[in-house]
Amino acid sequence: MNEHRTSELLLRWLCSGQTGCAFAKRFAGRNLNLRHILTVSIVDEPDGDAVFATNSWLEQAYIQEKVAIVAFPMLRTQAEVAQLLVSLCSQEDGRWGMKELEWKEGTRRMGVLVGLNWKTPNDYTSIVLGLAPFGSMPITRRSPVVALALWPGSFDNPYRKQRLREIVDLGDMRIDEDLEEEPYNRMMNATLRDKASILQDQAEGASRTDVTFCLDDSAREILAPYLGGDAHPESLTTTPRP
Numbered sequence: 001m002n003e004h005r006t007s008e009l010l011l012r013w014l015c016s017g018q019t020g021c022a023f024a025k026r027f028a029g030r031n032l033n034l035r036h037i038l039t040v041s042i043v044d045e046p047d048g049d050a051v052f053a054t055n056s057w058l059e060q061a062y063i064q065e066k067v068a069i070v071a072f073p074m075l076r077t078q079a080e081v082a083q084l085l086v087s088l089c090s091q092e093d094g095r096w097g098m099k100e101l102e103w104k105e106g107t108r109r110m111g112v113l114v115g116l117n118w119k120t121p122n123d124y125t126s127i128v129l130g131l132a133p134f135g136s137m138p139i140t141r142r143s144p145v146v147a148l149a150l151w152p153g154s155f156d157n158p159y160r161k162q163r164l165r166e167i168v169d170l171g172d173m174r175i176d177e178d179l180e181e182e183p184y185n186r187m188m189n190a191t192l193r194d195k196a197s198i199l200q201d202q203a204e205g206a207s208r209t210d211v212t213f214c215l216d217d218s219a220r221e222i223l224a225p226y227l228g229g230d231a232h233p234e235s236l237t238t239t240p241r242p
Contacts, residue, residue, distance in 0.1 A: 006073050007039040009144050019140045020195035022187040038066040043074050046084035051091055062121050062152035067173050071147040078215045082222040089226045095119045100227040103205045111136045112220050116212040126150045127169040130212035137214055138207040159184045169209055
């Protein structure tokens with residue numbers, strides 16, 4: 001699958017409404033002119049070269065002030081995703097962090113919750129959203145290919161009231177200048193409503209913002225040496241983030 005085809009496939013999926021996110025539909029739909037999102041496909045094995053290419057692309061997204069989506073269309077299994085996470089977090093530069101997160105009361109099911117972050121060029125901690133075509137992932141995250149999405153900037157959303165020190169996620173992305181606060185709030189309410197509707201039949205603890213991937217317990221052995229890292233401060237896992 002070539003890079004253009006992978007990017008188009010991901011954007012079409014984001015526009016489909018499966019994520020339940022009204023903002024994803026809006027920004028992916030408007031991305032025909034590359035206005036908001038910078039996408040790339042890494043077709044190498046999840047090794048040092050892939051990590052270098054990933055970091056370089058995230059740096060470009062930071063410079064261009066766009067959301068970064070890095071797709072890995074060659075990955076097919078959860079073990080390969082686990083190995084990718086290990087490759088990212090084993091680099092000496094310390095840009096990547098990973099931690100196992102706790103299931104919330106009443107939402108526990110099989111699987112390990114993994115939180116991943118990336119240190120931005122301006123020294124913010126950016127929470128990574130994971131996408132993957134696995135049954136262990138929540139329905140709202142089951143994309144056609146494995147991908148990492150993040151905001152590489154700072155607090156650039158003027159309508160977001162909640163801040164967590166120097167921690168950012170996709171909700172902090174720069175938005176359209178023509179999107180005023182009232183329609184923004186309507187979109188946020190629609191997002192909360194639609195996500196709840198999609199997930200209503202599940203006690204879905206893996207759909208939280210701080211969770212990057214929910215992987216089968218079989219991946220734990222691969223991830224074990226890196227699951228104790230400070231991926232997210234404890235306050236993040238207990239604070240609701242739309």
